[in-house]
Each structure stands twice: as C-alpha cells, then as structure tokens.
Amino acid sequence: MRYSKQREEILKIIRNTNVHPTADWVYEQVRKTIPNISLGTVYRNLNQLVAAELILSIKDNTVVRYDGNVNPHNHFKCLRCGNVYDVEIPENDFIPQINRIGAHRVTNVRLELEGICADCVQKEKLN
Amino acid sequence: MRYSKQREEILKIIRNTNVHPTADWVYEQVRKTIPNISLGTVYRNLNQLVAAELILSIKDNTVVRYDGNVNPHNHFKCLRCGNVYDVEIPENDFIPQINRIGAHRVTNVRLELEGICADCVQKEKLN
DNA sequence: AATATTAATAGTAATCATTATTGTTATTGT
DNA sequence: ACAATAACAATAATGATTACTATTAATATT
Ligand SMILES: [Mn+2]
Ligand SMILES: [Mn+2]
Ligand SMILES: [Zn+2]
Ligand SMILES: [Zn+2]
Numbered sequence: 001m002r003y004s005k006q007r008e009e010i011l012k013i014i015r016n017t018n019v020h021p022t023a024d025w026v027y028e029q030v031r032k033t034i035p036n037i038s039l040g041t042v043y044r045n046l047n048q049l050v051a052a053e054l055i056l057s058i059k060d061n062t063v064v065r066y067d068g069n070v071n072p073h074n075h076f077k078c079l080r081c082g083n084v085y086d087v088e089i090p091e092n093d094f095i096p097q098i099n100r101i102g103a104h105r106v107t108n109v110r111l112e113l114e115g116i117c118a119d120c121v122q123k124e125k126l127n
Numbered sequence: 128m129r130y131s132k133q134r135e136e137i138l139k140i141i142r143n144t145n146v147h148p149t150a151d152w153v154y155e156q157v158r159k160t161i162p163n164i165s166l167g168t169v170y171r172n173l174n175q176l177v178a179a180e181l182i183l184s185i186k187d188n189t190v191v192r193y194d195g196n197v198n199p200h201n202h203f204k205c206l207r208c209g210n211v212y213d214v215e216i217p218e219n220d221f222i223p224q225i226n227r228i229g230a231h232r233v234t235n236v237r238l239e240l241e242g243i244c245a246d247c248v249q250k251e252k253l254n
Numbered sequence: 255a256a257t258a259t260t261a262a263t264a265g266t267a268a269t270c271a272t273t274a275t276t277g278t279t280a281t282t283g284t
Numbered sequence: 285a286c287a288a289t290a291a292c293a294a295t296a297a298t299g300a301t302t303a304c305t306a307t308t309a310a311t312a313t314t
Contacts, residue, residue: 002281002290023271038293043272045291059186062301063271076231087228101214103245104203110239118230129261129310150300165264170301172262189272190300 001052006030006037007045014055015068020075020084022063060084074110078117087113128179133157133164134172141182142195147202147211149190187211201237205244214240 013029014021021029027042046066049055056067058075065084074087089111099106116124140156141148148156154169173193176182183194185202192211201214216238225233243251 004281004291006292036293038295040273040294041292047273059188061186076228076233078231079234085231089228101203101216101240103248104205104212104240104242105244105248106203106240106242107206108239108241110241112235112237112239113225113228113231113233114235114237115231115233117232121230121232131262131310133263163264165266167265167302168263174302 001048004045006034006041007048009033010042010045011049011054011068014049014066017068018086020058020060020065020067022065026066058084074113076113076115076117078120079114080116080120083117083119085117128175131172133161133168134175136160137169137172138176138181138195141176141193144195145213147185147187147192147194149192153193185211201240203240203242203244205247206241207243207247210244210246212244 009030010026013026019025023039023043023046026046027037027039030037030042046055046057050057050066053070056070058065058067060077069086074089076085076087077083078085136157137153140153146152150166150170150173153173154164154166157164157169173182173184177184177193180197183197185192185194187204196213201216203212203214204210205212225236227233
C-alpha cells in the first residue's frame, strides 16, 4: 500500500471523531481539505483501511459505518436520533466462553444494543 | 389487510422452511405455484407480514432474510457456506437484565454469532 | 345477483449505497 | 531522469429494495 494524501486525510478524520461516520460523512469532511476528491476514492480507501485493520466497519441498517477505535467493543444505537454510541461492556460478564454452539465452531460474538440514548431520554422528560 | 392467494402462499412457504430465506428465494419458490407473480408483490407482502408480526426479518450483510419462527431466538451464520442456523441460547445465562447502559435506556438486545458450522467443520476434517 | 368501492396485483421505473471501469496522475524504485 | 504501476477523478454499472401506474379481484352495498 503506497502513500496517498487522500488516504492519510481519511484516516485522520476517522480517528478524530466518535460519531461512527458513514462513507458520505467522511466524503463531506475530506472535501474541506481536498475539494476535488472522488467519492469512489473515499470508498476504496475505507475498504483498504478496513482490510489493513486500521479501522473497523460496522453495519447499521442499509449503510456501513466506520470506527477508528479498533479495540473490540460493542455499540448502542439510539432508535430516536440514530446516533451510535460505544458501549463498554465487560464482555466476560455477559458472554462466557462460547467456543461451540452444538457442533458449530463460534469465532465471532457480537452484541447489538438498541434503545433510547441519554440525550433523548432527557428531552423526553421535558415534555 | 384483505385476503390474497399470493400472501397466503408466501406465508406458507416461509413457515415450511428453516433456511431463513431471502426475498429472491421466496420469489423462486412461489413462482412454482403462481408463475406470473411479481417480485414487487413478494417484497410488499413480506413487509406486510413482518408488520403484522407473522414473520420476522433478520439482516444478513446486504440482504434481508425472513423467519417463520416468531419466538425470539438468536442466529449463527456460517462464514464458510453462508447458512444461517437457529441457536437455542438460554438468553438469561448470557445476557442478564440489561435495562440501562450508562444513561441509555436499552430496549433491544441482539446476539449475533458467526463461525464455521458443523457441516463445514466436518468437511474440513476430511482434508 | 349485480354493482360499487378500493386493496392488491403485475409490470416496470426509480432509488440508493456501493463497486467497477477507464483514462490520467503521482508515488516509489532504479 | 525514467520506468513501472498504485492510486486517482470521473463516471458507469450493479443489486437489493421501493415507488408508480394501470388493471384485477376481494369485499361491501344495494
Ligand atoms: Mn465504536
Ligand atoms: Mn430463526
Ligand atoms: Zn438519541
Ligand atoms: Zn457452513
């Protein structure tokens, strides 16, 4: 993987936010410094960065979001505002060693949480 | 929701399989008895059946799968062959009462498992 | 039973996120 | 410098799903 300023900028943007951005959001941001960048370039580099394990991709409904935090962690999605939050769950407390389910060999356990976020709960109380 | 033989046939097909079919798979099946059915009709009815809670929808990568088993249960996806299996996990053993994460109100907990299924593990051993 | 109402249909066009293609540019090794 | 080619910008293609439109058929009303 040879250097490009486009990829450097994309990585910087993802590492400096905690909004779990979509490709489109990244595109809007990077255009501020590289106005003529192509959306295809953003997608290509996001895929390369995921392959290189420099970022994570998380699926959210019909879109893919990206995450600069490569430490394994879970996510909570607010059904009201759509924001995605990191969740620090001591995984061992909730998910004991699942190596096998029946005769299936389990390699990947993902916990997906949904609900109403703190901000939206707060706003709800003001009505 | 008024009666239609198309919807009846679609529901029957989904209830009589355990493959967690996609809209396209259902379309191929229902065409055997209703050859001129439209793919749009399949999608429309699948959505109606989900809304009426007669079937479940589960997201799998870029496609939506449907499930005639409306009892809450988890799924295991084989990364080798792509099959989706039901998983009987006594949920309370793995997911204690999560009502709140920090100040977020959790309403929905989903456990997603991936790995190599029993069949594929077996085939692997024959090499 | 005939007629009216309108939900549901078949056929097809549109949408939207993502990927592929193509000709050009820029990075890297010699 | 120069050659090799990865990465680029621009744009076309893809694929799952949804929307549109004229027609058909299920149910209600006479
Ligand atoms: Mn995260
Ligand atoms: Mn199932
Ligand atoms: Zn919220
Ligand atoms: Zn398998």
